[in-house]
Amino acid sequence: EVQLAESGGGLVQPGGSLRLSCAASGIKFSTYSMTWVRQAPGGGLEWVSAINTVGSNTYYASSVRGRFTISRDNSKNTTYLQMSSLRADDTATYYCAAAGTGVWGQGTLVTVSS
């Protein structure tokens, strides 16, 4: 069974940093592009970032470009989202997804507040 498990969320002050992880199991991780999607409380779904299979190409929403960095370690079947200069409007549940599979993790909540 394909599973994705996010971790690393929590409460952080405005301007702070946080690194999210997404560990994959049940798939040949290195053959899938990976994506991060977020959902603000009570809101809709917003695509955040994506990375290709070998990590050579990365993509960002304009709202996070320059502040977030996506990466992956295929030896660990894990993708990461390094978030810095966090703002209140980054508060959301962050989901990772394996592109083309329809498989999403359960999400990890990030709260940016003083």
Add this chain to the structure above:
Amino acid sequence: EIVMTQSPVSLPVTPGEPASISCRSSQSLMHSNGHNYLDWYLQKPGKAPQLLIYLASNRASGVPDRFSGSGSDRDFTLKISRVQAEDVGVYYCMQALQTQYTFGQGTKLEIK
């Protein structure tokens, strides 16, 4: 950016009755391979979105056959033949043609 527009926003349905959700994209979702890169998800309260339909008309594994997807190019529809209580939640369409996925604003299905 491809803009996705869903309707209706709210959908009250009597159990056993059919339901239909529309999704329109600002540009064609037809790939050169002939597939339409349009997925449908259901997000139940407090849960992650779950895939219902991929490539516009293919049911995901384990999805009941009362769910069906249709459409092509820019216009797509999700139909539930007979709504059950367990179908409540928010339905989203999502385009996967571009790396920058975009989503409809969601349709909240509730039981009358």
